[in-house]
Amino acid sequence: MTFGLRGVTVQQGGTTLLHDIDLELSPGTLTAVIGGDGAGKTTLLRSLVGLVAPTSGQVHSTPPGCLGYAGAASGVYRDLTVEENLRFAAAAYRLPRDLIGQRIAELLEVTALAASRARRAAHLSGGMRQKLAFACATMHHPELLVLDEPTTGVDPNSRAELWRLVARTLADGTTAVFSSTYVDEAARADHVLVLDRGRTLTAGPPETIRGGVPGQVVRLDGVTSEAPSWRRGRIRHAWIAPGARRPAGAAPIEPDLEDAVIVAALAASATRHREEAP
């Protein structure tokens, strides 16, 4: 079974938040929706879980009982303990009474929250709270798991743990989709959708996006160039558009996903400028 969006447009208050978006979530795969602030990531995920009705287009989702969702605000009750939050989720998803204790113990163990089971969610770190939200969302072994910016504000160790949990859930056959502003996180996905101002900038498996970069990406290494460039650590990368001359001394490199996304944004911007020019 495939979930996803077909030609979805969302307009609110005269603003188009999503414009004709297609996204197919293949069974058992992980999809990343990435983009900057205001790109439309949250609106897309909210459309998918039924919190936002599209102005046009179709949403193929799952009934609430088969859906797991953790919103950007984590959505756990801060004045309840870890275990109380899990018990509420178990009851809301109507888990059989005799299975609740076992499932909660299992989730506490895999999320390493067992020692904090009696702590209130308000007193957890950001990473622990996200893990709790993840545990609540996967309580019922959902068919579709939707995570809105699960790693924002989370330290690197907790991020790694969260991705381990996601991988485990995928292995159980769940289809998952997450949003992020961090391009490096998208590299672990089977499919990536890059949004820019509500439109699809580029989409596909990470290797396809990397391989589809028009022109060349070069490493400048102190070379001055008029080509659009960006900093990667201590060095600069630049995009040499198709037909443009590569500066002398600039070495071509194999673009990674982050380079490919930046090039896609630059190419889209160049197209827009050409179209808007008199």
Next chain:
Amino acid sequence: MWAMVVKEFRQMRRDHRALALMIALPLLMLVVFGYAASFDVTQVPTRVVGPAAEQAARQLPGILEVVEVRAEQDADEARDALRAGEVPVAVVAGASQVRVLVDGSQLFTARAVAAGLASAAPTVDVEVLFNESLDTAAVMIPGIVGLILVFIGTVITSLGMVRERAAGTLEQLAVLPLRSRDVLVGKIAPYFLVAAVDLTVVVVVGVVLFEVPFNGSPWLLALGSALFLLVTLGVGLLVSSVSESSGQAIQLALMTLLPQVMLSGLIFPLEAMPVAIRSIAYVLPLTYFVEISRAVMVRGADLAAIAEPLLLLLVLGIVVFGAALARTRRDLVPARPRKDPTARQQAGPVTA
């Protein structure tokens, strides 16, 4: 400092509800409460009974406004009419003696009648029923029970949905397999129980400590309280579902609380209010609860006597709860597509 002043003004200008509360509401309250704030009862609906009723009705002082003359009725039937809340005063006109029966549960009315008769007809025998010593506590405490229920039901409950929205848990509830009514009933049930416990404690303390009479059936008071709580909890949920922050919810809840305190007959007698102001009182749930609690506790009224306010509370409950349910459903189930009628959202997986 100037920067702070400018910033505050800008924020104030954008918070329309708070601005209305600061400017329009005080004016409205002044006008409404100015007319309502009166203890002076000038005319009291009166039934005249007994063999000499016709003659007595023509000779009564101005404060007693004769609304019925029932020569066939006797003193016991007049007492029953007062217990049922049909009229606050009955004049029993016998062949040789005239006696005035006054409902003591309507404190200011009873005092006005007693004072009016003392000066106009000092020889007439006045008998105050149900609250013989015209004790203020006996009349106020049954009403205060209602006020406490309004506080818990409306003010505390109003924070419920707002808290969910602020914490981001409302959208979580929306994707859980819960029906809107599950969420609504689940939200109010704990408050309902706490309010029921509070009600019991307040009534027991009132009876034991303040010697408030409890002449009627506790079950009738429980029934009235349950219906009244449903309305107040519904108002709380409605306020909660239309508010964007806790501050707004409290403001709105207080806006529903104040008129009830001032106009329900709890403090100022309804008989002393102009008709236009009194008509506002009749859409306020506390008006009916005050009527029910005083009737049951002080007068010992039966079910038939309080059937009308019970029914009106039920109607108010249905209206308010229906509105709260509709609003909550809007929060928990996304709106249908509006701009493109051909668009649709499909629930359930499809095979590609």
